[in-house]
Amino acid sequence: MHIGSFELPNTLFVAPMAGVTDRPFRSLCKALGAGYAVSEMVTSRKDLWNTLKTSRRANHEGEAGPIAVQIAGTDAAMMAEAAAYNVDRGAQIIDINMGCPAKKVCNKWAGSALMQDEALALEIVEAVVAACTPRSVPVTLKMRTGWCQAEKNAVTLARAAESAGVQMVTVHGRTREQGYKGAAEYETIAAVKAALRIPVVANGDIDSPEKALAVLRATGADALMIGRAAQGRPWIFREISHFLATGEQLVPPLVVEVRRLLLEHLEDHYALYGEYTGVRSARKHIGWYVRALPGGDAFRARMNLLDDSRAQVQAVADFLDELGTRMDRMPAAVAEAPEDRDEEPMELVA
Numbered sequence: 598m599h600i601g602s603f604e605l606p607n608t609l610f611v612a613p614m615a616g617v618t619d620r621p622f623r624s625l626c627k628a629l630g631a632g633y634a635v636s637e638m639v640t641s642r643k644d645l646w647n648t649l650k651t652s653r654r655a656n657h658e659g660e661a662g663p664i665a666v667q668i669a670g671t672d673a674a675m676m677a678e679a680a681a682y683n684v685d686r687g688a689q690i691i692d693i694n695m696g697c698p699a700k701k702v703c704n705k706w707a708g709s710a711l712m713q714d715e716a717l718a719l720e721i722v723e724a725v726v727a728a729c730t731p732r733s734v735p736v737t738l739k740m741r742t743g744w745c746q747a748e749k750n751a752v753t754l755a756r757a758a759e760s761a762g763v764q765m766v767t768v769h770g771r772t773r774e775q776g777y778k779g780a781a782e783y784e785t786i787a788a789v790k791a792a793l794r795i796p797v798v799a800n801g802d803i804d805s806p807e808k809a810l811a812v813l814r815a816t817g818a819d820a821l822m823i824g825r826a827a828q829g830r831p832w833i834f835r836e837i838s839h840f841l842a843t844g845e846q847l848v849p850p851l852v853v854e855v856r857r858l859l860l861e862h863l864e865d866h867y868a869l870y871g872e873y874t875g876v877r878s879a880r881k882h883i884g885w886y887v888r889a890l891p892g893g894d895a896f897r898a899r900m901n902l903l904d905d906s907r908a909q910v911q912a913v914a915d916f917l918d919e920l921g922t923r924m925d926r927m928p929a930a931v932a933e934a935p936e937d938r939d940e941e942p943m944e945l946v947a
């Protein structure tokens with residue numbers, strides 16, 4: 598599969614997740630079988646571009662390409678400027694966020710709220726495409742199925758975006774109104790796929806190899822995007838890939854491998870965020886890795902009290918060493934009920 602001139606190694610994508618899919622996590626997912634990753638969204642508000650948060654989000658050092666940056670905002674000219682700014686800082690693909698229930702920017706709702714205003718949505722797409730095309734940078738779009746149940750306009754908007762020059766569309770199978778409630782539906786994604794010539798990516802509630810196959814069959818999509826199920830389980834990409842290729846389940850990873858992966862992830866994480874922020878923001882990742890493990894809840898509670906990176910690393914190493922004395926491999930993943938998953942923070946992050 599291609600996005601513009603970029604050929605992707607496979608068709609399993611990591612979903613952009615603000616506060617989660619930073620460069621260390623994206624690199625880890627790519628190393629474990631994800632073919633493509635989009636960065637966390639960057640606001641189109643210029644006054645926030647110099648913040649530490651945005652500069653970390655614009656950090657792609659050592660990341661395998663293509664580098665895709667997602668932008669969010671409500672003003673066409675500002676979005677075009679944001680696209681150009683990110684291209685100048687290494688973005689090779691620009692993704693427009695019309696998929697996430699983000700907070701107000703400049704007194705207007707951004708993200709999936711744009712789906713309610715098709716004219717503005719299209720104006721933004723056209724402006725971003727106009728800014729990116731002369732630089733040979735493909736523009737992609739991430740959206741939901743619509744604004745609400747009564748107004749599922751994904752097909753209309755996706756068609757218009759394709760005509761305006763967008764080169765790939767991702768659809769999360771929920772409406773804006775649904776937030777993360779209920780189950781994702783795939784009929785609308787199938788309808789978008791049937792209506793477009795450009796690649797269509799299916800997203801929403803894919804949490805196992807079997808579910809991945811079912812979503813591929815239900816939608817005919819060109820690729821799959823996985824978000825929450827990859828939290829603490831970045832090897833899900835190779836598991837899905839193996840299952841799609843062979844029809845067989847890959848055995849769960851060895852505990853010693855997970856120990857190595859997690860410790861490397863932590864070092865990379867501290868290097869990006871520094872000691873103080875790094876230790877604190879690493880807690881959620883560690884919590885996701887251990888959530889399904891015996892003793893995981895108690896460990897998480899203890900670990901959350903540590904505020905020094907060396908102590909955090911030692912605690913993780915000790916926990917997994919001890920686990921390794923009881924089992925060679927990680928327990929097979931148990932699919933979580935969607936309502937037990939972490940919700941997206943309702944903030945537009947800088």
Ligand SMILES: Cc1cc2nc3c(=O)[nH]c(=O)nc-3n(C[C@H](O)[C@H](O)[C@H](O)COP(=O)(O)O)c2cc1C
Pocket residue numbers: 612613614615616617637638667694695696697739769800801802803822823824825826939940941942
């Ligand atoms: C913590 C979190 C942060 C997210 N941030 C973004 C974001 O920055 N941009 C975006 O388009 N979608 C964002 N999403 C939505 C995901 O990309 C994805 O569409 C959604 O989680 C459904 O996929 P899943 O069921 O595989 O998680 C976020 C989701 C979560 C859980």
